Amino acid sequence: MALLHTVNKSPFEKNSLETCLRIAVEGSSVLLIEDGVYGAMNGTSLNGALSDAGNRLQFYVLGPDLKARGLSEQDVMEGIEVVDYDGFVDLVVGHDATHACL
Amino acid sequence: MEDIPEEEYSGGVVKKFMYVNRRAPHGSIYAQESLEVVLVGAAFEQDVSVVFLDDGVYQIRKDQDTSAIGTKNFSKTFRALEMYDVEKLYVEKESMQARGMTEDDLNVPVEVKTSEEIGRLMEEQDVVLSF
Numbered sequence: 001m002a003l004l005h006t007v008n009k010s011p012f013e014k015n016s017l018e019t020c021l022r023i024a025v026e027g028s029s030v031l032l033i034e035d036g037v038y039g040a041m042n043g044t045s046l047n048g049a050l051s052d053a054g055n056r057l058q059f060y061v062l063g064p065d066l067k068a069r070g071l072s073e074q075d076v077m078e079g080i081e082v083v084d085y086d087g088f089v090d091l092v093v094g095h096d097a098t099h100a101c102l
Numbered sequence: 103m104e105d106i107p108e109e110e111y112s113g114g115v116v117k118k119f120m121y122v123n124r125r126a127p128h129g130s131i132y133a134q135e136s137l138e139v140v141l142v143g144a145a146f147e148q149d150v151s152v153v154f155l156d157d158g159v160y161q162i163r164k165d166q167d168t169s170a171i172g173t174k175n176f177s178k179t180f181r182a183l184e185m186y187d188v189e190k191l192y193v194e195k196e197s198m199q200a201r202g203m204t205e206d207d208l209n210v211p212v213e214v215k216t217s218e219e220i221g222r223l224m225e226e227q228d229v230v231l232s233f
Contacts, residue, residue, distance in 0.1 A: 010126050010157050012201065035129035038160065043202025064170030068128050070163040070177070070207075 003028040004095035007036035008102065011046055020101040021049065026056040031083070031091055033062045037069060040080045047077060054079045062088060117228040119143045120151045123158035125233060127177065128168065133161045134176050136233035144186035151190040151227070152183070153220060154212070159197045164209035180210045194220050 005024050011017040017039045020030055030053075032040050039046060040061040050059070059080040066072065066082065073082050083091065092098055121140050125132040143150045154162060166177040183191070191212040198204065198214070205214060215223070224230060 008129070010129070010160075013126070013157050035126045035157075038126065038157070038201070041202055045200045065128075068166060068168040068171045068173070068175075069126070069160060070166040070209075072165075 001096040004091050004098045005030045006098060006100050007032050007039065008034040008100070010035040011039040016101045017046075018049075021053045021057070024053075024057050029058040029060060029091065029095060031060040031062065031088065032080075033065055033088075037061050037065045037071065040066075040076045041071065042075055042077050050077060051079070060087070060091060114146075116147065116149055118149045118151070118226060120153060120224060120227040120230045122153045122155060122224075122230060122232045123161055124156040125161075126157040127161045127166070128171065128173060132233045133158070134174070136231075137176055137179055139231065139233075140183070140188060141186060144183070144188045147187075150188045151192065151223065152188065153223070154191070154193045154197070155220070156194075156197050159193055159201060159203060162191075162193070162208045162210050162212070163203070164207060166209075177209060183210070192220060192223065 005020045005028060007017045007020050007030060009016040017036065024030060039050065060083050061076060061080050063082045063084050066076070076082060121136055123133060123136050127133040140150060140152055162177065162180050166175055168175040191210060192215050193212045195214050195216050205212070
């Protein structure tokens with residue numbers, strides 16, 4: 001069973017992303033939305049942890065939430081795929097269940 | 103009826119108000135509410151300082167475009183603060199560094215300060231409001 005984990009909190013304010021990375025098993029996906037998109041940024045103190053997790057998890061980030069926060073695809077770490085709302089729906093449908101890591 | 107002296111109407115006491123912003127802009131209402139209160143302080147001609155710490159630094163990131171999430175793009179309002187004589191904007195250096203940001207990523211002129219400098223500025227205030 002492949003799970004989709006969504007993270008909507010800033011990794012600098014809450015430990016949702018950290019917890020998510022800890023519990024997500026190999027082959028599952030993590031979608032960063034709302035304030036969670038800050039976790040996808042280049043050049044932050046979290047880049048190492050995300051790169052490591054990228055070996056076993058697939059990362060996605062929601063484009064409209066990036067744009068709202070003044071972030072572009074160029075600001076996103078390599079290996080994280082930017083999706084739009086339709087892509088969000090495809091991810092939900094394409095996984096067995098969704099875990100919203102609030 | 104007793105006459106109230108003129109000076110009680112005009113001018114009034116000016117206090118040093120510091121607004122401390124520590125939240126990211128669009129995930130909660132804190133940032134937008136803070137900005138409203140800053141404008142109230144400015145309308146009463148108080149000595150206003152605005153500080154951006156932690157995720158608060160994201161509030162003044164440039165090129166924000168909320169059209170696709172259907173909320174108000176209040177980041178533009180920060181640029182109007184100057185018209186209300188709110189010119190003391192401070193950003194903590196350490197918060198920007200942890201988030202991979204520099205002064206070039208911001209949409210308003212600010213003074214970049216160290217944690218220690220921010221702490222000392224806070225000590226000079228009469229009122230500190232946190233958001």
